[in-house]
Amino acid sequence: MTKINKLTKDILSAIRESIGTDPQPLHAPSFSLTEINYLSECIESTYVSSVGSFVGKFERMLADYTGAKYAIATVNGTAALHVALKIVGVSKNDEVLIPALTFIATANAVSYCNAIPHFVEAESESMGIDVKKLRSYLHNISEIKNGECINRITNRRIKAIVPMHTFGHPSNLDDLLKLCDEFQIVLVEDAAESLGSLYKDRHTGTFGAVGTLSFNGNKILTTGGGGAILTNSLELATQARHLTTTGKLPHKWEFNHDVVGFNYRMPNLNAALGCAQMEKITNFIELKRDLFCRYNESFSNIKGVALIREPKECRSNYWLQTLVLDQEYAHLRDEILRETNNVGLMTRPAWSILSNSIPYAGSPKMDLVFTKTLASRIINIPSSPNLMSASI
Ligand SMILES: *Cc1c(COP(=O)(O)O)cnc(C)c1O
Numbered sequence: 070m071t072k073i074n075k076l077t078k079d080i081l082s083a084i085r086e087s088i089g090t091d092p093q094p095l096h097a098p099s100f101s102l103t104e105i106n107y108l109s110e111c112i113e114s115t116y117v118s119s120v121g122s123f124v125g126k127f128e129r130m131l132a133d134y135t136g137a138k139y140a141i142a143t144v145n146g147t148a149a150l151h152v153a154l155k156i157v158g159v160s161k162n163d164e165v166l167i168p169a170l171t172f173i174a175t176a177n178a179v180s181y182c183n184a185i186p187h188f189v190e191a192e193s194e195s196m197g198i199d200v201k202k203l204r205s206y207l208h209n210i211s212e213i214k215n216g217e218c219i220n221r222i223t224n225r226r227i228k229a230i231v232p233m234h235t236f237g238h239p240s241n242l243d244d245l246l247k248l249c250d251e252f253q254i255v256l257v258e259d260a261a262e263s264l265g266s267l268y269k270d271r272h273t274g275t276f277g278a279v280g281t282l283s284f285n286g287n288k289i290l291t292t293g294g295g296g297a298i299l300t301n302s303l304e305l306a307t308q309a310r311h312l313t314t315t316g317k318l319p320h321k322w323e324f325n326h327d328v329v330g331f332n333y334r335m336p337n338l339n340a341a342l343g344c345a346q347m348e349k350i351t352n353f354i355e356l357k358r359d360l361f362c363r364y365n366e367s368f369s370n371i372k373g374v375a376l377i378r379e380p381k382e383c384r385s386n387y388w389l390q391t392l393v394l395d396q397e398y399a400h401l402r403d404e405i406l407r408e409t410n411n412v413g414l415m416t417r418p419a420w421s422i423l424s425n426s427i428p429y430a431g432s433p434k435m436d437l438v439f440t441k442t443l444a445s446r447i448i449n450i451p452s453s454p455n456l457m458s459a460s461i
Contacts, residue, residue: 076373076398077405083367084414084450087360092413093451096389098291099353103345111341119314121337123344128297130347135264135272137280137299139306142335142343143313146261146283146296150178152333153279153298154229156308157255159184163228164220164433166254168198169422169440171233174283175259176423176432179231187220187227188424188434191443195380196391197240198232199439200248206435207252218252223433229255234263234273236449237289237388238380242268242276257281261296264289265354265386266379274299279309284343289357289388289454290350292343295335356454357387364390364450373398387452394446405448419447 111123124142131140143149159165161183167175169188176186189206192199211218211227218227230249232240242258249256260266260274261283267273274280284295298309311317316330335343361378368376373395379385394402402418409416422444424434 073408074401074404076371076394076401077408079371080374080392080405081408081412081414083364083371084409086367087363088414088451088456090412093415093456094453095415095417095449095451096287097453097455098286098346099349099453099455100345101349103348104342107341107345108338111338114337117338118336119334121340123337123340124335127292127335127340127343127347130344131282131297131299134347134350135275135299137272137275138301139299139303139309141298141306141309141313142340143296143298143333144335145294146281146285147174147178148313148331148333149281149283149296149298150174150231150257150259150261151181152309152312152331153257153281154178154182154184154231155312156305157229157257157278159228162225164223164225165228166198166203166230167259167423168233168235169424169434169437170196170235170419170444171259171423172261172420173423173426173428174261175231175233176429180428184228185225186423186429186432188422188429188432188437189230190435190437191440192241193439193443195238195240195383196235196377196443196447197238198230198245200241200244203435204248204251207248211252213253216253218254220433227252227254229257231257231259233259233261234266236377236391237263237266237386238377239263239266239268239273239383239385241380242273246276260299262288262388263386265350267384269382270384275301278302279305284339284346289353289386290343290346292335292339292346295339295343297335353454354386356456357452360452360454360456361387361390368392389449390452392448392450393443394448396442396446399442399446402446402448409450414451416451417449419444419449
């Protein structure tokens, strides 16, 4: 029999102290009668695909909630990112700066534009892009030519940067905006994980030229599958709407198209689910913030591990609660994952960093020394919104 380390035991009992001993998934969606009623209404209307009243209603709810002028609902978050990058002008052989520590969708969306992801370093507070290190890196490798940022090593244009608000914690958007201005780079936010998270009282996803959301089943709010594009620009919103609806020119019965578009519009059925979920978003976030407080109390006396809290001047949605092991205990990560999952408390490591993945091993990257150590020490713990009430 192998001996289990004290830190592993401490972490397991802190989780149990916070949420009880019943098996728990990492993140389960929460539904009530409203979802069933809206879905029935949608089915009875017979409009279950992309024409129907719930799509427009869901988009208005998203725009109102986030403060974005326009919201365009899509089939998923990856499709939203793909179109977002296209409409800001990312094209063949461009480079797009993205964190090495993100879900592979961020990089894939860049590839769908025939562009190349260029991986950047993370910092500890938000787990997002380290703007300071990135600035000095860009000073070294790039130059501005005719108002465009050119990578002097690859000779390619660096067109855009896509920060990702990791597990719901906002990246340093003020510094990112300054950097974009300085280097003539377009900001597109991957806000897939951060619906409801604020940076200085403003919603993530509304700082860039475009921001994108995801409503996959494990996100803070779900439409089954789904995503959205947020923007304050009428021109970009019009392009996004056009590209996500096959590029069809408006006409009552004729089919004419002026571009190669995409069938990316969210179906009415999914939007019906989304409308019901949006009514509860404030409550979901309150529950998640309560859960954080409970974990925070249980973990406060445990040495060797930190529970991630929202960055300064930010209000996080706390989508996934996150532990980061101290460097000296990094070797215990797999034991902790094994022991928690063995008793039905689902925990998960961070994504493998993208610069090590098979499709992106050859992509350009800056020094990722901190990203590597951070990624190997992250553990996400059960984070469902209903966990609070279950354990009272
Ligand atoms: C969930 C997610 C997406 C989009 O995922 P879809 O499953 O396509 O909706 C994109 N980026 C990040 C960081 C995500 O977590």
